Amino acid sequence: MNIEDIKLVGVMGGGVMGGGIAQTFAAHGFRTVVRDLSDELIEKTRQSMVEGRFGLRGAVERGKMTQAEFDATLARFSFTQDVADLRDCDLVVEAVPENLDLKKSVFAELDATVKKAAIFASNTSGFAISDLNKAVARKDRFIGFHWFSPAFIMKIVEVVYAPETSEETIATMEAVGERLGKTTIRVKDAPGKYGFVANRIYFAMVAEAHRVLEEGVASAEDINTAMRLGFNWPAGPLEMVQGARKGWQ
Ligand SMILES: NC(=O)c1ccc[n+]([C@@H]2O[C@H](COP(=O)([O-])OP(=O)(O)OC[C@H]3O[C@@H](n4cnc5c(N)ncnc54)[C@H](O)[C@@H]3O)[C@@H](O)[C@H]2O)c1
Incomplete structure (x- = not known):
């Protein structure tokens, strides 16, 4: 085909x-x-x-x-x-x-x-x-x-x-x-690894952001600010997932 x-x-x-x-x-x-x-x-x-x-x-x-x-x-x-x-x-x-x-x-x-x-x-x-x-x-x-x-x-x-x-x-x-x-x-394809390329790397970053938060190193807001301003991310690692999951009405 x-x-x-x-x-x-x-x-x-x-x-x-x-x-x-x-x-x-x-x-x-x-x-x-x-x-x-x-x-x-x-x-x-x-x-x-x-x-x-x-x-x-x-x-x-x-x-x-x-x-x-x-x-x-x-x-x-x-x-x-x-x-x-x-x-x-x-x-x-x-x-x-x-x-x-x-x-x-x-x-x-x-x-x-x-x-x-x-x-x-x-x-x-x-x-x-x-x-x-x-x-x-x-x-x-x-x-x-x-x-x-x-x-x-x-x-x-x-x-x-x-x-x-x-x-x-x-x-x-x-x-x-x-x-x-x-x-x-x-x-x-990488059986046993979830997320192909972009999600796999993204999930690893989100997991690390949660660890930084849990360790009390910085607030959620400041973690997001650090990644937005430090690496030009459009949104921080703790604020991005919601829109994608819930849909875009
Ligand atoms: N939402 C995201 O950001 C995103 C991004 C990339 C990939 N995905 C993947 O895309 C897939 C769908 O995710 P989604 O967010 O659109 O889910 P969703 O729940 O919004 O949509 C799934 C749809 O499938 C329908 N459905 C269920 N069983 C069916 C069947 N037997 N035949 C036909 N339709 C059936 C449901 O009624 C529902 O409307 C998942 O595998 C998800 O991991 C999601």
């Missing part, structure tokens, strides 16, 4: 990440279908993709997208509760909650449903790709494709390959990342 063959993209899970991922694919010309579990969840995602803080309407208002592009983007995405509607997808990006058993069962269901040639990509924040891929037969077309939040805005995607991932799949997903306006980095 190469990028020209990718006509229809499926996104499993339309939460904080899945909505932003689907929005990005649709905005860059891909027909996209999002699967979530109820009308309420789907309506919430649609609302966030269009009207949310980093939604499409805001992109028009900020001059990042024309009204014609907005209309075309809206026409390119749709929603479903039925996995069978993803059967003709050429690429499926999984963004269900970070639960290993759930992800494996979702991939097993997808493997039985979606056409054999399709690539499966997981947005897991850190589970080993060589563990997740045990749920599918198509191990050469299984890869990590790890976005950052808010997905529509942040410029990097980690492309994480397991030993079984084919070079063709890696190259295709790098090309997809580029088409989406993202920079990709190539990451070797």
Whole structure:
């Protein structure tokens, strides 16, 4: 499968990440279908993709997208509760909650449903790709494709390959990342280590910031100030996680 063959993209899970991922694919010309579990969840995602803080309407208002592009983007995405509607997808990006058993069962269901040639990509924040891929037969077309939040805005995607991932799949997903306006980095799967590159390093820094706080070396506010002013971080290590986890409404 190469990028020209990718006509229809499926996104499993339309939460904080899945909505932003689907929005990005649709905005860059891909027909996209999002699967979530109820009308309420789907309506919430649609609302966030269009009207949310980093939604499409805001992109028009900020001059990042024309009204014609907005209309075309809206026409390119749709929603479903039925996995069978993803059967003709050429690429499926999984963004269900970070639960290993759930992800494996979702991939097993997808493997039985979606056409054999399709690539499966997981947005897991850190589970080993060589563990997740045990749920599918198509191990050469299984890869990590790890976005950052808010997905529509942040410029990097980690492309994480397991030993079984084919070079063709890696190259295709790098090309997809580029088409989406993202920079990709190539990451070797490291089973037993959680967080790929950016999160692994970031979590280590946050853990150290908590130790500094617990030892009474400095207040939380001063720790944040030190990292903002000392290293030009946009936010300190003790204040950054909340927005990403809670979503950006
Ligand atoms: N939030 C972040 O900052 C962030 C950043 C990068 C990666 N991630 C990863 O992205 C993934 C999703 O995280 P999130 O924050 O978007 O979670 P979320 O809880 O906001 O969204 C998950 C969505 O998946 C849906 N879902 C559950 N089971 C499903 C199923 N079987 N089929 C289809 N949809 C299903 C839920 O209803 C929900 O809407 C996780 O693996 C997480 O680690 C999160």
